[in-house]
Amino acid sequence: MIGRGRVLMGAGAAGGGAVVGAGVGLWRLVLFQGSVADRKVRPLTTPAPPVREFYGNPTRPPLTLAMLGDSSAQGTGVHDYDDTLGGWLARHLADGGRHVRVVSAARDGARAADLAGQVARIAPACPDLVVISIGVNDIRHRTPPARAARHLAAAVTDLRRGGAQVIVGTTPDLSIIAAVRPPLREILWLLGRRLERAQTPAVLAAGGTPVRLRTEVSRAFAADPTLFAADGLHAAAAGNALIGAALLTAFQPQPGSAEAGAAAAVTGAVSVDVTAVG
Numbered sequence: 001m002i003g004r005g006r007v008l009m010g011a012g013a014a015g016g017g018a019v020v021g022a023g024v025g026l027w028r029l030v031l032f033q034g035s036v037a038d039r040k041v042r043p044l045t046t047p048a049p050p051v052r053e054f055y056g057n058p059t060r061p062p063l064t065l066a067m068l069g070d071s072s073a074q075g076t077g078v079h080d081y082d083d084t085l086g087g088w089l090a091r092h093l094a095d096g097g098r099h100v101r102v103v104s105a106a107r108d109g110a111r112a113a114d115l116a117g118q119v120a121r122i123a124p125a126c127p128d129l130v131v132i133s134i135g136v137n138d139i140r141h142r143t144p145p146a147r148a149a150r151h152l153a154a155a156v157t158d159l160r161r162g163g164a165q166v167i168v169g170t171t172p173d174l175s176i177i178a179a180v181r182p183p184l185r186e187i188l189w190l191l192g193r194r195l196e197r198a199q200t201p202a203v204l205a206a207g208g209t210p211v212r213l214r215t216e217v218s219r220a221f222a223a224d225p226t227l228f229a230a231d232g233l234h235a236a237a238a239g240n241a242l243i244g245a246a247l248l249t250a251f252q253p254q255p256g257s258a259e260a261g262a263a264a265a266v267t268g269a270v271s272v273d274v275t276a277v278g
Helices: 006-014 016-022 023-045 087-094 114-126 136-140 143-160 184-205 216-223 236-250 259-266
Strands: 062-069 099-104 127-132 165-169 209-212
Touching: 006 062, 006 114, 006 127, 062 087, 062 114, 062 136, 087 099, 114 136, 114 143, 127 143, 143 165, 143 184, 143 209, 184 209, 216 236
Parallel strands: 062 099, 062 127, 127 165, 165 209
Antiparallel strands: none
16 A cells, blocks of 8 residues: 555655744654654565466456556565455456456556656556556655656556556555654645645546545555554555455446456445546
8 A cells, every 4th residue: 555664754854845844853853753664664564476467267358457556556565466456456357257467567666757667568468457556655755746647647648548447546645654653644644635636637637547545445544454564554465455446446347247247346345536537
């Protein structure tokens, strides 16, 4: 769900402008909090597992799923690819009657500016469905929200031209991370909201479908620590299932197909704000 632990320190620096008016002492406190949180979570982070390429019966119609973005799309936090966000989506699409091939260009630390290269890497696979999770590292690196949104929109535009359906999980509520304390918590909430508000219209204008994770999904994580991996930062298997169910509600299979039934079956698993195209 969240990027690597380094984001906390970066977000502290990014939030400096939000507290500078309150004095140098408060700004130093924010930077210190980010550093402390980093040291708590980084040693506990589980590296992303290797991608499992195929799911389902090979005699079924093929569907290529591409995962783009940062560590949350890569699968950091779990040991088995089946438990990653991409693995969960692939398993449920396969249950809907498709032979699913998974390709991934997602990587730890990726920002919106990196999406162009990721799109180029997966283009030869001609994906049918692309899922993007991006934004946390743009906060860490202090990317202006408008600039990050432009990079995201350009990637969605290129993917749509190639015929793929594109679903974007927008920036979650970073203030729910347990290792974060006020005032850094409030700053993370504000920075995440600013970026999410820039991402949503940009994705819509480019022809993609944004899925807002700041509301019900983030609140579920805040209420249930078991949705987090051991580092308290990335999603555990159950957390990826929750996010996957939210994203799958935005998938638009052919009406009457078996995969349409699979998508409908998980629609009630989570109440989520899905902003449809158009």
